[in-house]
Amino acid sequence: MFEEEVQDASVVVYKKKRRLQQALWLIYQQGVCTLSQLAKGVHTSVPSVTELVEQLIQENWIQTVGTVTGNNGRRPTAYSLNPDFHRVVVLDINTHGLSLLVIDTRHEVVFKHEAPVPLENSESYLETLKSFVMETFAIIPFPEGTVMAIGIAMPGLIDEQTGKNLTYPKLNITGVSFKEWIKHQFSLPVFLINDTKATVLGESRFGRGQGSRHMFSLNIDWGVGLGIVLNGEVFQGASGFAGELGHIQVEADGQRCYCGKIGCLDTITSAPSVVRRIQKLMKQNDAYPEQEIAGLTIDRVLELAHWQDPLVSQVMYDTGFQLGKGLATAITILNPEIIIIDGILAQAGELITKPIQEAIETYCMGAFLDKIRVEVTRLDGNAKWMGTHAYVMENILNLL
Ligand SMILES: [Zn+2]
Structure with a gap:
């Protein structure tokens, strides 16, 4: 008898704890919630959610933020997380x-x-x-x-x-x-x-990935990384290493990567690699002054790309296409709904998303293409x- 009572009590405690967590998460994501929104969100009654809210106010987690206009002219009280604590x-x-x-x-x-x-x-x-x-x-x-x-x-x-x-x-x-x-x-x-x-967690919770159960974010910066969200959770892999897309081989006789391997995707598509490749091509072309070549930065590359400089545009296209080819393999294995482009190269907009999309269309089976979208982040560098x-x-x- 006693054991059963202990078990029942622990189930009640567990359920209450889960509801507290769910209520806090709901307010965290939505910013402001009313009692009826919370009751609906944590699947419980308004009286029982009122008790949770009282506890959360006492623990300084939440505060009242006035009233919101509801149905029939009623103005229910709204709650937000307390910004002065936690x-x-x-x-x-x-x-x-x-x-x-x-x-x-x-x-x-x-x-x-x-x-x-x-x-x-x-x-x-x-x-x-x-x-x-x-x-x-x-x-x-x-x-x-x-x-x-x-x-x-x-x-x-x-x-x-x-x-x-x-x-x-x-x-x-x-x-x-x-x-x-x-x-x-x-x-x-x-x-x-x-x-x-x-970054992928930021995109999933607050960016274009909101509402997608399965999504990628491709971070193209000083390296190339693939963030993976499966079933709404960041996929870590056995040791936390999942998504090292930058270190798949794309050139068997390519450059040595800092990881020790040869011809990694990172060696041609990371921001420093793009700058290096453009510098090499500029040196073979009389149109670019030596000073411009020596002082080339990724910001200048992005500027030249927007002005449709033919040499830079070609390298940007190749970069996007190689990234898309690498992504096509990951898409075929994991079938995401959306791929969000982040990192400094996201500033290239369509100049990078278009070749990525073209490569995906070239290398993925048609059935994958109906649902997949490739979009640039809307979080403006804040996803991380x-x-x-x-x-x-x-x-x-x-x-x-
Ligand atoms: Zn590598």
Whole structure:
């Protein structure tokens, strides 16, 4: 008898916990919810959701935000997450800089600090990072204790279980993973995610991927990464390495990639590779002054592409086509509904999406083509931090 009662009690506790998590997630995604919207969203009655709401107000998770106009002229009370508590620090670590953002529960950036410190595979980088974060924490204009966690997005092969970044092994000092080291330094829960996976999560929760159960985001920046969402969740793979599209071979006799292999897609389609290829072709063409070739940047390449420079346009087309060819294999295996183009090359718009689409049409079976869309991000460079914040929130809510 006693055991059954204990079991019944634990089921009740579990169900209540699930409803709390669902209610918070609903308000997080929608911004503002009424009691009846919450009751519908968490599949329970209004009296029972009222009890949940009271608990969430007491715990500073949510607050009333006045009334909204409802049916029959009724004006039900609306609730939003409380922006003064449960803030999250998002640390964007990348190969050209470092930025620390404080995000409130309404996913708004309320503080930002940047430093032009590129990510390095060295123990001394850890000290640089620590100083940057400590200096920034000292100037954050919010009371201590209102930041609940740190979310980190960074490139590299991140082992989700151990918290190690295997591409930057020197950041995992003896016996301690990078994630554990950060946690130890700042005494806050830490959630570490690969930058491409953070981007696809941002697209899935807040961008053009909203409502799609199966989707990709192709991040074309200083490397090429494929973010995969299957059944609404980011697909990590056994060790967290899924989606390393940049390291499939496309040229058997191509250049050596930084990963150690030959002719990876990254060696011809990442932003630095595109610049290098264009520089090589410009040198064979008298129309381009030496100074222009030597100082060529990806921003200048994008500018020349928009002016329809024939040489640059051809390289952009080849780049898109090679990316599309690589994507066609992933599409054939996983059958996504939408592919969202992110990263610096997304600024090329149709110049990059058109050849991608053409390659997909060339290499994918016709049956795949009816449903698939290739679109440029609408999140304007914000998908990565939005996804990192969502990753932290999803994990924190699961721990409630
Ligand atoms: Zn490679």
